[in-house]
Amino acid sequence: MYDIDGEGLDTLGTSADELAAIGQLLNQSRLAHIWYTLYVEGNIVEEGDNPFLGDGLTVPELEEHLEVPQSTLYNDIEELVDIGAVEVASDSQPKGYKANFLEAEGTIVEEIDEEDAIVNPLLIGLVGQAYADEEVEEFLDEHGHDAVWEALLFYRAKAGGQTELGYTDLIPDIPDDQLETIEPSLRHILRQMSRDPLWSGDYSEVLNISK
Secondary structure, three states, rough: OOOOOOOOOOOOOOOOOHHHHHHHHOOOOHHHHHHHHHHHHHHOOOOOOOOOOOEOHHHHHOOOOOOHHHHHHHHHHHHHOOOOOOEEEOOOOOOOEEEEOOOOHHHHHOOOOOOEEEEEEHHHHHHHHHHHHHHHHHHHHHHHHHHHHHHHHHHHHHOOOOOOOOOOOOOOOOOOHHHHHHHHHHHHHHEEEEEEOOOOOOOOOOOOOOO
């Protein structure tokens, strides 16, 4: 880990402000759900366009992808801007917003004990599913963030053909039936990853997911 004048806290260059934003998202599932949805949908642009140069999504455009009341969504977006997880991409009315890329080593994230863990958009997105899927909420409450990270890691490995073992076989300390309850949300996260042009992974074929 590094701390050079507060500019970088780990080898990924995570700043103190970014770490604070990650902590807020990991502890507020609705904010994590909104942030991840904005992150993915904001990256999807017309062919030939640069996803880094767009005007972002307006709150009404983002609302089309969420089951969050518009009045609540406006307040949540402002909070996400305040904590540094989202930035204003366009000041024209209505404003356009973009989710900032956030990533950190698990060793500096208070919610994570696994030394090998990387907190990235996929993990934040899965934590955000606790807002949309009560099974994930119950799983997170009972087993914690490390188990959520582990479930994502091994489900992704199984989907990517990196192991012949079953997904539940790879996590023997959690009952199979509990692991199976969060599979729809794991599929959702990999589906979103497959749609995002800034991620190289594409699981749509192996999981029979339409983009």
